Amino acid sequence: MRLPELKIGGFTARVPIVQGGMSVRVSRSSLAAAVAECGGIGTIGGSGIPLEELKADIRRAKEMTQGIIAVNIMFAIRDFAAAVLASIEAGVDMIVTGAGFSRDVFAVGEEHGVPVVSIVSSPQLARLAEKSGAAAIVVESTEAGGHLGTDEPLRELFPRVRELVTGVPLIAAGGISDGYDIAEMMGDYGADGVQMATRFVLTQECDVADAFKDMYRKAGRDDVVEMQSPVGLPGRAIRNPFLDELAEFGVVGDGRCKRVCLKKCTKSFCIIDRLDQSREGDVVGGLVFSGSEVWRYDDEPTVKELMDRLVSEAESAYRGRGVATARE
Numbered sequence: 001m002r003l004p005e006l007k008i009g010g011f012t013a014r015v016p017i018v019q020g021g022m023s024v025r026v027s028r029s030s031l032a033a034a035v036a037e038c039g040g041i042g043t044i045g046g047s048g049i050p051l052e053e054l055k056a057d058i059r060r061a062k063e064m065t066q067g068i069i070a071v072n073i074m075f076a077i078r079d080f081a082a083a084v085l086a087s088i089e090a091g092v093d094m095i096v097t098g099a100g101f102s103r104d105v106f107a108v109g110e111e112h113g114v115p116v117v118s119i120v121s122s123p124q125l126a127r128l129a130e131k132s133g134a135a136a137i138v139v140e141s142t143e144a145g146g147h148l149g150t151d152e153p154l155r156e157l158f159p160r161v162r163e164l165v166t167g168v169p170l171i172a173a174g175g176i177s178d179g180y181d182i183a184e185m186m187g188d189y190g191a192d193g194v195q196m197a198t199r200f201v202l203t204q205e206c207d208v209a210d211a212f213k214d215m216y217r218k219a220g221r222d223d224v225v226e227m228q229s230p231v232g233l234p235g236r237a238i239r240n241p242f243l244d245e246l247a248e249f250g251v252v253g254d255g256r257c258k259r260v261c262l263k264k265c266t267k268s269f270c271i272i273d274r275l276d277q278s279r280e281g282d283v284v285g286g287l288v289f290s291g292s293e294v295w296r297y298d299d300e301p302t303v304k305e306l307m308d309r310l311v312s313e314a315e316s317a318y319r320g321r322g323v324a325t326a327r328e
């Protein structure tokens with residue numbers, strides 16, 4: 001049995017896998033285009049980089065593939081509206097928003113014919129997103145990497161949202177690590193697709209430093225912890241000396257801000273500096289965001305190898321369950 005397609009707005013992804021956006025240059029055109037080329041949806045992390053760089057990267061991705069390219073923009077950033085418009089101008093296919101909820105973005109998407117996808121972590125917000133005009137909803141649970149909106153596990157949160165939301169595709173996110181998880185979420189829980197991020201960091205096309213990838217490969221189950229982000233939300237990351245210092249003192253650095261990038265910032269540390277540091281290879285002083293299931297991965301396939309593996313695992317598990325799909 002084949003996995004069903006994922007339809008969002010006027011777009012159809014042949015493979016119902018969305019590669020989640022990872023900001024400050026973790027998911028860029030090289031990764032997103034490779035995922036899109038395999039029939040999934042590739043997402044560029046659009047927060048924490050200059051708008052001209054973001055536009056150039058979206059254009060590059062669009063040149064690299066005919067597949068679907070999305071951009072993820074955090075509502076928490078000060079230039080949220082400008083980043084949405086810049087992405088649309090650069091020709092992005094889809095806008096994905098998380099870390100807060102914007103009501104205005106739906107009208108902007110509609111005006112330009114660009115579907116808007118909301119990332120939510122509660123049934124209430126999912127209902128609001130559906131009513132406001134979201135083309136699809138990502139239900140993100142506590143297992144996810146980066147900023148967290150809930151402490152609820154996916155298999156508890158997702159059914160509560162599924163009960164309330166019927167009119168738009170629902171995409172499950174948080175801790176999905178292989179094709180068997182995909183088959184479970186789609187076959188047993190009624191998800192229309194999945195979003196995965198941590199797994200995609202360990203691919204050849206993800207251009208973070210080798211030290212960042214080594215940190216992922218070496219992480220044990222207990223190394224992934226929750227921390228407090230200056231955004232005012234908890235985040236999930238791999239424990240390192242930087243996080244130990246933050247846990248002990250509550251602040252790291254001089255508290256001075258040179259960017260003013262967030263709408264609200266606790267100034268406990270500069271999140272852009274620390275994310276940039278880790279991506280460039282300083283995994284001692286930088287912040288290494290990661291989902292809870294990172295300890296499961298130690299290989300570094302190409303995106304094509306990974307996507308083929310995910311699809312074949314999911315389809316064999318589907319067959320085992322006897323789940324009927326949309327295309328059969």
Ligand SMILES: Cc1cc2nc3c(=O)[nH]c(=O)nc-3n(C[C@H](O)[C@H](O)[C@H](O)COP(=O)(O)O)c2cc1C
Binds near residue numbers: 020143
């Ligand atoms: C390194 C990293 C950076 C992330 N950055 C963002 C981001 O900028 N915006 C966002 O909405 N989600 C972000 N996320 C969350 C992912 O897009 C995704 O929804 C989540 O991690 C899914 O769980 P998984 O990583 O267990 O597959 C990030 C996740 C990781 C691991």
